[in-house]
Amino acid sequence: MSSTVFDRALLRRRRQRAWAGTPVRFLVAHATDDLVERLSTVVRRFPLALDLGTPDGAAAAALRRHAAVDTVIATSSWPHAGAQVVADEEALPFAAESLDLIASVMALHLVNDLPGALVQIRRALKPDGLFLAALAGGATLTELRQAFAAAETEIEGGVSPRVAPFADVRELGSLLQRAGFALPVTDVDRLTVRYDNAFALMQDLRRMGVTNVLTERRRTPLRRATLMRMAEIYAERFADADGRIRATVEIVWLSGWAPHESQQKPLRPGSAQARLADALGTEEHSAGDKTGR
Numbered sequence: 001m002s003s004t005v006f007d008r009a010l011l012r013r014r015r016q017r018a019w020a021g022t023p024v025r026f027l028v029a030h031a032t033d034d035l036v037e038r039l040s041t042v043v044r045r046f047p048l049a050l051d052l053g054t055p056d057g058a059a060a061a062a063l064r065r066h067a068a069v070d071t072v073i074a075t076s077s078w079p080h081a082g083a084q085v086v087a088d089e090e091a092l093p094f095a096a097e098s099l100d101l102i103a104s105v106m107a108l109h110l111v112n113d114l115p116g117a118l119v120q121i122r123r124a125l126k127p128d129g130l131f132l133a134a135l136a137g138g139a140t141l142t143e144l145r146q147a148f149a150a151a152e153t154e155i156e157g158g159v160s161p162r163v164a165p166f167a168d169v170r171e172l173g174s175l176l177q178r179a180g181f182a183l184p185v186t187d188v189d190r191l192t193v194r195y196d197n198a199f200a201l202m203q204d205l206r207r208m209g210v211t212n213v214l215t216e217r218r219r220t221p222l223r224r225a226t227l228m229r230m231a232e233i234y235a236e237r238f239a240d241a242d243g244r245i246r247a248t249v250e251i252v253w254l255s256g257w258a259p260h261e262s263q264q265k266p267l268r269p270g271s272a273q274a275r276l277a278d279a280l281g282t283e284e285h286s287a288g289d290k291t292g293r
Contacts, residue, residue, distance in 0.1 A: 004112050004215050006164070008077070008088065011110055011213040016078040018209030019056050027191075027208070031105045031134040031251055032058045034189065038132060038253070039066060039103075046101040046130070047071065052121070053089045053107030055209070057082020063103060090117050094124040097258075102131050106251075109135035109166050110213070118179035128260035131181065137188060137250035138168035143238040144201065144247065151230035160218040169252050181256025182263050189251040194244045198231040201247050 018024075032054070051060035051074040060074035060082060075092075076083035087093050089104070090111050102121050111117050121131055145163040152159050167175075169186050176184035195201045205211050239245050257263060 006110050006112055007213045007215050007217075008090075008110075008112065011209070012078045014206075014211060014213065015055060015209035016080070018207050019080060022207060023056070023209070024204045024207040025056075025058070027249060027251075028055055028058050028106050030191070031189075032062050034251075034253070035059060035103055035105060035132060035134065036062050036066060038255070039063075039068070039101075042068070042130065044068065045070070048073070048099055049101035049103065050075065050094070050099050050124075052092075052102055052104040052133075053077060054103075054105040055107070056080060059103050059105045063101075069101065090120075092117075092120045092124055096123050097126045097129075099124050100126055100129050102129070102133075104133040104135070106134060106136065108133055109137075110164065110210070114167070115175050115178060118175055118181075122179050122181055122256070122258055125258035127258050128262065129258040131254070131256050131258075133254045134189075134251050135172075135254070136164075136166045137172075137252035138166050139190065139248050139250040140166050142248050143234060143245070144198070147198065147230045147234035147237065150233045151226050155223065155226045155229055161214045161216050162212055164212075164214060166250075167252075172252055172254055176254055176256045179256075180259065182259045184254075184256040186255075187253050189253065191249040191251065193247045193249055194240070195247060196244060198234040198245060201245070 045068050047070045049063050049069045049072045051057060051063060051072060053075060054060065055076075057074040057076065057080070060072050063069045063072045073085060074083050075085045075087045075089075077086070077088050079086050085093065089107055090113055102125060108114060108117060118131075125131060141163050148162040149159045152162075169188050173184060173186040176186070193201075195204070202211070234245055235243075
């Protein structure tokens with residue numbers, strides 16, 4: 001199997017086509033609003049910020065309205081009006097320690113080398129610079145993945161890759177630490193989006209530019225019988241009482257700081273100045289002691 005999971009050239013073409021037409025923006029808009037809210041809790045200024053790959057520069061526009069941000073650069077993997085720099089998220093064209101803030105909304109989950117991208121992001125940040133990003137997590141589109149797998153197994157006797165394998169929150173937290181970020185934090189925002197049927201969901205995915213771009217995808221056209229059976233299985237397993245189907249979207253938030261000597265450090269073992277037993281008002285016993293009953 002190829003070590004390249006995503007066909008990035010195909011992704012760029014599909015995103016460009018989708019966002020040049022009538023794109024579906026609600027997920028990017030939701031996460032961008034959350035980005036602004038999270039940034040508002042950080043008490044400091046960001047002279048130079050980067051919007052890394054957010055479709056249509058939505059995060060850049062929001063950052064430019066933020067009182068704590070002075071200058072914003074927007075990058076995109078394809079040329080559009082909101083992008084000042086066309087660059088792939090896997091190859092940042094910025095000098096080391098040149099940026100105060102790097103933000104990214106719904107872009108990094110489709111890079112092939114996420115660990116490498118995180119290392120580049122950390123290096124591009126000035127000491128004590130902030131990285132804040134939203135990307136799709138492991139439970140995203142789990143219903144569609146299950147419905148396709150069941151339909152292909154039943155109709156075609158096997159399963160082909162249809163929905164991207166997104167990382168879960170624990171894996172992403174480990175990647176932040178491996179990339180050298182200080183004070184790494186991850187959390188999850190899980191949304192349930194409802195549709196009339198599976199075809200309406202797939203239409204939205206096309207208008208987001210995120211249909212199947214897996215390198216190992218099947219190159220032959222999807223059989224109509226398989227597609228119709230997938231929609232039936234989806235409705236059987238994941239419909240509400242009113243007949244509308246559910247689609248899970250898991251947005252994982254990552255944040256971390258470029259290391260700086262002013263940041264809080266964990267205490268050395270044995271350096272505590274107070275005993276836990278005193279704070280709790282209890283009696284302390286050694287490991288070999290037995291308390292009375």
